[in-house]
Amino acid sequence: MSHRLSGNEAVAYAMKQINPDVMGAFPITPSTEIPEYFADYVANGEVNTEYVAVESEHSSMSVCIAAQAAGARSVCATSSCGLALMYELLYVAASCRLPITLACVNRALSGPININHDYSDSMGARDSGWIQIYAENNQEAYDNFLMAMPIGETPNVRLPVMACMDGFITSHAVENIELLETDAVRRFIGEYNPEHYLLKKENPLAVGPYDISPYYMEHKVLEAEAMKAAKARILEVAAAFEKISGRHYGLFEEYRMEDAELALVLMGSTAGTAKAAIDKLREDGVKAGLVKIRVFRPFPGEELARALAGTRAVAVMDKSEGFSANGGPLFAETCGALYGLKERPHLIDIVYGLGGRDVRVEDIEKVFGRLANIAATGETGPVYVHMGQRSREEIA
Amino acid sequence: MSTVYNLKREVEKPARLTGGHRLCAGCGAGVVVAGVLRALNNEDRAVVVNATSCLEVSTFMYPYTAYMDSFIHSAFENSAATCSGVEAAYNALQRRGKVDGTVKFITFAGDGGTYDIGFQSLSGAMERGHDMVYVCYDNEAYMNTGIQRSSSTPRFARTTTSPVGSVGQGKKQNKKDLTEILVAHNIPYVAQTAPLGNFKDLHSKSYKAIYTEGPCFLNILSPCPRGWDYPMAKLAEITKLAVDTCVWPLFEVEEGVWHLSYTPKKKLPVEEFLRPQGRFRHMFQPGNEWMIAEAQAYVDQKWERLLERTGA
Numbered sequence: 163m164s165h166r167l168s169g170n171e172a173v174a175y176a177m178k179q180i181n182p183d184v185m186g187a188f189p190i191t192p193s194t195e196i197p198e199y200f201a202d203y204v205a206n207g208e209v210n211t212e213y214v215a216v217e218s219e220h221s222s223m224s225v226c227i228a229a230q231a232a233g234a235r236s237v238c239a240t241s242s243c244g245l246a247l248m249y250e251l252l253y254v255a256a257s258c259r260l261p262i263t264l265a266c267v268n269r270a271l272s273g274p275i276n277i278n279h280d281y282s283d284s285m286g287a288r289d290s291g292w293i294q295i296y297a298e299n300n301q302e303a304y305d306n307f308l309m310a311m312p313i314g315e316t317p318n319v320r321l322p323v324m325a326c327m328d329g330f331i332t333s334h335a336v337e338n339i340e341l342l343e344t345d346a347v348r349r350f351i352g353e354y355n356p357e358h359y360l361l362k363k364e365n366p367l368a369v370g371p372y373d374i375s376p377y378y379m380e381h382k383v384l385e386a387e388a389m390k391a392a393k394a395r396i397l398e399v400a401a402a403f404e405k406i407s408g409r410h411y412g413l414f415e416e417y418r419m420e421d422a423e424l425a426l427v428l429m430g431s432t433a434g435t436a437k438a439a440i441d442k443l444r445e446d447g448v449k450a451g452l453v454k455i456r457v458f459r460p461f462p463g464e465e466l467a468r469a470l471a472g473t474r475a476v477a478v479m480d481k482s483e484g485f486s487a488n489g490g491p492l493f494a495e496t497c498g499a500l501y502g503l504k505e506r507p508h509l510i511d512i513v514y515g516l517g518g519r520d521v522r523v524e525d526i527e528k529v530f531g532r533l534a535n536i537a538a539t540g541e542t543g544p545v546y547v548h549m550g551q552r553s554r555e556e557i558a
Numbered sequence: 559m560s561t562v563y564n565l566k567r568e569v570e571k572p573a574r575l576t577g578g579h580r581l582c583a584g585c586g587a588g589v590v591v592a593g594v595l596r597a598l599n600n601e602d603r604a605v606v607v608n609a610t611s612c613l614e615v616s617t618f619m620y621p622y623t624a625y626m627d628s629f630i631h632s633a634f635e636n637s638a639a640t641c642s643g644v645e646a647a648y649n650a651l652q653r654r655g656k657v658d659g660t661v662k663f664i665t666f667a668g669d670g671g672t673y674d675i676g677f678q679s680l681s682g683a684m685e686r687g688h689d690m691v692y693v694c695y696d697n698e699a700y701m702n703t704g705i706q707r708s709s710s711t712p713r714f715a716r717t718t719t720s721p722v723g724s725v726g727q728g729k730k731q732n733k734k735d736l737t738e739i740l741v742a743h744n745i746p747y748v749a750q751t752a753p754l755g756n757f758k759d760l761h762s763k764s765y766k767a768i769y770t771e772g773p774c775f776l777n778i779l780s781p782c783p784r785g786w787d788y789p790m791a792k793l794a795e796i797t798k799l800a801v802d803t804c805v806w807p808l809f810e811v812e813e814g815v816w817h818l819s820y821t822p823k824k825k826l827p828v829e830e831f832l833r834p835q836g837r838f839r840h841m842f843q844p845g846n847e848w849m850i851a852e853a854q855a856y857v858d859q860k861w862e863r864l865l866e867r868t869g870a
Contacts, residue, residue, distance in 0.1 A: 360605050363603070
């Protein structure tokens with residue numbers, strides 16, 4: 163069935179279909195609508211979730227951690243500074259191996275304060291032990307949220323999942339999307355029946371110890387192994403989801419990559435713009451292609467290297483700065499992935515769109531123009547640049 | 559529970575905080591926690607929550623836990639939110655027929671985790687009305703990190719961040735009145751108690767807090783031999799002096815009605831409480847008599863106000 167929904171409404175609707183046990187709710191732009199829609203579902207008796215409207219994001223994540231440890235399926239939504247306020251607890255959630263699902267509606271971090279889209283919020287949380295899945299559009303935001311629990315709750319994974327979508331661009335724009343029937347969703351998600359939980363009568367559980375050096379590292383390695391195991395599980399869940407939805411998902415999406423010589427690596431809604439540019443360039447005979455990263459954690463390094471192996475020049479497009487003085491976070495991951503190739507393409511990083519600055523088809527075409535020049539001359543030029551940066555004189 | 563308190567019968571209950579934890583000898587925290595948990599009916603389960611604290615690192619060092627009940631620790635400043643999350647899960651799972659039996663939710667946090675960094679989380683949980691008990695074991699400084707001042711540290715107390723020197727005279731500010739702030743939350747039950755004598759006061763207040771529906775708060779004085787600098791054998795004596803000098807009055811507020819639990823037969827001068835403790839040693843130097851006078855005046859003022867409120 164086709165419906166016109168914003169990204170936020172689509173995710174809230176997915177939550178309604180799941181009917182989770184507990185929601186930790188706190189408003190922050192642009193994710194606020196998710197707890198708002200969900201509060202209506204609660205008020206109208208359409209779900210029987212315990213809705214806990216807390217006094218901060220720190221507490222919404224604390225509630226989710228405790229509830230999930232107690233044996234309840236828990237969800238929450240946040241953005242930007244809200245995610246930053248949760249950072250300490252993101253690590254706690256992952257290390258306690260609690261498969262919480264968080265709808266992250268990406269927004270630039272302060273300061274200066276800015277409410278529009280970039281990935282500085284979730285990129286800051288990339289090493290927290292959460293699985294991160296990014297949506298290009300409303301349909302993917304809905305689908306990814308439905309796939310989050312079957313991924314995270316698997317016994318050999320048991321990690322929290324951040325289902326991300328672009329603030330405003332995806333969260334607030336209305337698109338036609340296909341929704342699944344609620345019965346099909348419930349069958350797909352299944353019951354949450356953890357082996358151990360605080361409220362289990364037969365066997366009390368202690369969670370969150372003081373962990374000393376002889377044990378801490380073993381626990382961290384187990385967490386790392388779980389993240390490795392998540393990769394196969396994400397693909398299994400995607401295959402099962404395809405059976406009920408007809409929609410195919412992988413660790414990333416390859417667009418016109420079969421014979422591509424020039425390629426982009428990027429995430430989220432910019433992929434739509436990039437696909438339009440690529441279609442235009444293909445008409446002109448340019449062998450342009452795109453790899454849209456869907457799963458950033460676990461990072462599909464080996465798979466990405468295979469996908470880019472035949473290319474001559476690649477531009478990574480980072481929609482977050484990172485301040486490493488050496489390129490953005492997606493660039494760092496892509497560099498790492500390509501290092502193992504015997505013959506590597508030229509690689510550049512273009513940081514763009516910070517704080518919601520628009521990126522247009524012609525901007526993407528310019529990037530391909532530069533890649534074509536690199537491929538022709540063998541000269542990479544500046545490796546790490548900022549797209550559309552105005553001079554001080556222009557700004558004044 | 560029989561209405562007549564009997565210490566012997568109470569201590570014969572199976573312990574819910576077992577021995578072998580790593581708290582210091584002479585620490586009030588273990589005594590407080592054991593005393594509160596003893597008020598649970600034998601047939602009832604509990605989930606115990608800890609803020610990061612001396613208590614947490616001493617009672618749940620992997621792979622050993624000192625608690626017989628389920629337990630969760632998450633972070634320093636979120637123990638009240640954590641407890642509310644467990645309670646929310648219980649409500650949800652009970653509604654869906656996935657959990658049965660009585661389960662009580664009890665949080666323990668130090669004064670740093672309560673008066674300071676956990677204050678917002680505590681206020682939020684109390685306002686939301688979760689059916690839980692929040693216990694502050696108040697040892698009047700950040701003891702787990704090595705004796706730093708908190709907003710609970712009393713005026714003049716020496717800590718590593720309110721030291722005594724040629725100019726500094728210990729903490730400059732008076733102790734925050736957290737119990738009163740919790741009363742202002744209009745929750746069903748707020749009480750102040752201490753591990754005193756035969757533990758009747760601590761026990762009966764714990765029982766009321768645990769078995770009163772809704773959010774309840776206990777502020778329990780918990781002397782610390784390291785931070786307060788007293789000989790570890792003197793825990794009971796120091797506690798008694800805190801109460802008999804009216805530095806730490808025992809009272810409770812049920813549905814907004816104040817009640818004084820204990821009036822000393824003879825209200826002792828505050829210096830009786832201050833003298834045995836190294837953290838107040840500088841107050842007894844010649845020329846510093848004004849400090850004791852001001853400490854006394856502050857205690858007297860607070861005590862008079864409490865007497866007015868309780869109608870005692």
